[in-house]
Amino acid sequence: MTWPDLTQSLSPAVRAGLPLFALTLTLGAYLFGVELQKRLRTPLANPVLIAILLIGVTLRLLHLSYHDYFAGAQFIHFLLGPATVALAIPMVRALEHMRRGFWPMMSALLAGCLVGIVSGYGLVRLLGGDQTVALSMAPKSLTTPIAIAVSATIGGIPSLSAVLAILGGILVAVAIDPVLHLIRIDEPSARGLAAGTAGSGIGASRVIPQHTLSAAFAGVAIGVNGILTAVLAPILVPLLKHW
Amino acid sequence: MIRPIFILLLFQLAGELLRAATHIEVPGPVIGMILLAAWYILRRREPEPALEQAADGLLSWLGLLFVPAGVGIVANLALLRAAWLPISVALVGSTFLTLLTTAWIMHRLGRRRAFLQKEGQ
Numbered sequence: 001m002t003w004p005d006l007t008q009s010l011s012p013a014v015r016a017g018l019p020l021f022a023l024t025l026t027l028g029a030y031l032f033g034v035e036l037q038k039r040l041r042t043p044l045a046n047p048v049l050i051a052i053l054l055i056g057v058t059l060r061l062l063h064l065s066y067h068d069y070f071a072g073a074q075f076i077h078f079l080l081g082p083a084t085v086a087l088a089i090p091m092v093r094a095l096e097h098m099r100r101g102f103w104p105m106m107s108a109l110l111a112g113c114l115v116g117i118v119s120g121y122g123l124v125r126l127l128g129g130d131q132t133v134a135l136s137m138a139p140k141s142l143t144t145p146i147a148i149a150v151s152a153t154i155g156g157i158p159s160l161s162a163v164l165a166i167l168g169g170i171l172v173a174v175a176i177d178p179v180l181h182l183i184r185i186d187e188p189s190a191r192g193l194a195a196g197t198a199g200s201g202i203g204a205s206r207v208i209p210q211h212t213l214s215a216a217f218a219g220v221a222i223g224v225n226g227i228l229t230a231v232l233a234p235i236l237v238p239l240l241k242h243w
Numbered sequence: 244m245i246r247p248i249f250i251l252l253l254f255q256l257a258g259e260l261l262r263a264a265t266h267i268e269v270p271g272p273v274i275g276m277i278l279l280a281a282w283y284i285l286r287r288r289e290p291e292p293a294l295e296q297a298a299d300g301l302l303s304w305l306g307l308l309f310v311p312a313g314v315g316i317v318a319n320l321a322l323l324r325a326a327w328l329p330i331s332v333a334l335v336g337s338t339f340l341t342l343l344t345t346a347w348i349m350h351r352l353g354r355r356r357a358f359l360q361k362e363g364q
Contacts, residue, residue: 030307048306048313055310056317066318073311080308082251082301084272085258088280089290089298096289104352112345120337129329133322137333141341144309149270159315160322164330166313168338179342185350194346198338201305221345227277234268 011062022072029054043173043202048144048166084145091223094216105193109221112197113228114236116141121240132157135237139229140164143200146226153230154237165200172199173206188213196221247297254279 014021032054033047059069070077098105117138124134136156139147144165151161176195185191188207192214195203204218258275261267267274283290290298316323323330 026310027307030310034306048310051307051310052313052316055314059314059317066315069314070311073314076308077311079301080312081255081272081275082248083305083308084270085251085254085275085279086298086301088254088276088283089295090302092280092283092290093295095284101353104349107352108345108349111348112341115344116337116341119340120333123333123336124326124329127329127332129326129333133326133330134333137330137337140334141338144313145305146270146273148309148312149272153268153270157315157319157322159312160319162309162313163316164334168334171335171338172342175339176342179339180346183343183347185346187350187353189353190346190349193349194342197345198342223276223280227273230269230273 008063011064014062014064015068018068019072019075022069023075025055025058025069026051026073026076029058043170043206046166046170046202049163052163080145080148084149087143087145087223087226090219094219098216098220101189105189105217105220106224108190108193109197109224110228112141112194112221113225113232116198116225117229117233117236118240121237131155131241133160136160137164138233138237140168141198141200142226142229143222146230150230150233154233166202169199169202172203176203176206189217192217193221197225200225244293244297247294250279250294251275251297251301254282 029051030047033045033050036050037045037047055069059066120137120140121134124137125131129137132155135154136151136158138154138156139150139161141147142150142165144162147161147165148158150156151158172195176191176199180186180191180194185194188211191207192204192211195207195214196218199206200222204215204222207214207218254275255272256275257278258273259271261274261278262269262271
């Protein structure tokens with residue numbers, strides 16, 4: 001029996017137990033990604049990207065559509081809502097550390113937020129990408145659950161925004177040390193704030209072990225940039241579309 | 244275990260209802276997050292340990308939760324193939340611009356502040 005025959009005959013069985021199969025596949029693929037990252041110890045081996053790749057290939061081999069897969073995976077997807085609400089907790093905890101220096105932080109965050117939305121949208125349009133792609137790029141600096149929600153709100157493709165948010169985070173994790181070294185910025189506060197604003201959780205994972213102040217600023221940046229972009233993007237997008 | 248889950252769902256529900264009632268275009272869970280943060284900041288209270296524990300637990304597996312949404316990219320492969328150049332240039336360019344802007348402004352404002360404090364002494 002050849003490989004395509006095997007997958008062809010497996011397909012009906014998998015289809016019969018679809019929700020269970022999709023759930024088990026998702027957990028298994030993610031755990032595999034986590035293990036692989038532990039071994040390779042690099043932000044490039046991101047568990048979520050590995051899981052997406054594995055699941056994508058499996059669906060293709062078994063002739064299943066995304067719709068089939070989502071029938072089971074929706075149970076995990078549902079938890080994104082409460083998890084987004086839960087982001088308030090680390091943010092409140094970190095905010096307690098920084099009553100001073102609040103306004104410089106908010107100014108830098110607001111600037112980073114605006115630059116992220118406008119340059120993300122603008123660069124895609126400038127290079128000939130279409131509207132939907134540009135709208136999916138606009139929330140790419142946010143933590144993935146909020147990027148998905150904002151993308152759906154402003155008319156982007158949520159799955160594209162999710163992948164872009166992860167890739168952007170990896171980019172920040174890899175590049176932040178050399179880039180900030182180059183322009184001679186080494187205060188933990190500025191490093192943490194920039195990592196969280198541009199690269200959310202994955203970007204922050206690079207600076208969190210370096211300094212407790214970096215960790216606190218990164219935590220606040222992730223939450224506040226999520227809120228600022230969620231509020232500002234729907235206002236900015238109609239203006240950007242005009243231009 | 245049930246109480247913290249109830250609190251998170253309750254705030255999400257409040258966010259969704261507020262969104263539906265006011266037609267503001269902010270995602271419901273984000274409104275829920277703002278409400279929960281405001282709840283603790285305004286009352287100047289620390290989050291209760293059970294809720295902190297549940298939040299930490301949920302957030303330590305946050306990556307798993309966006310796999311289902313991310314897999315949707317397989318349905319958009321044609322789009323990726325057609326627009327790979329604007330996507331990759333914009334992703335890299337915009338990410339670096341955001342990183343540099345935030346770090347530079349925080350650096351300048353933070354430093355000026357430290358300088359003023361020294362002057363005041």
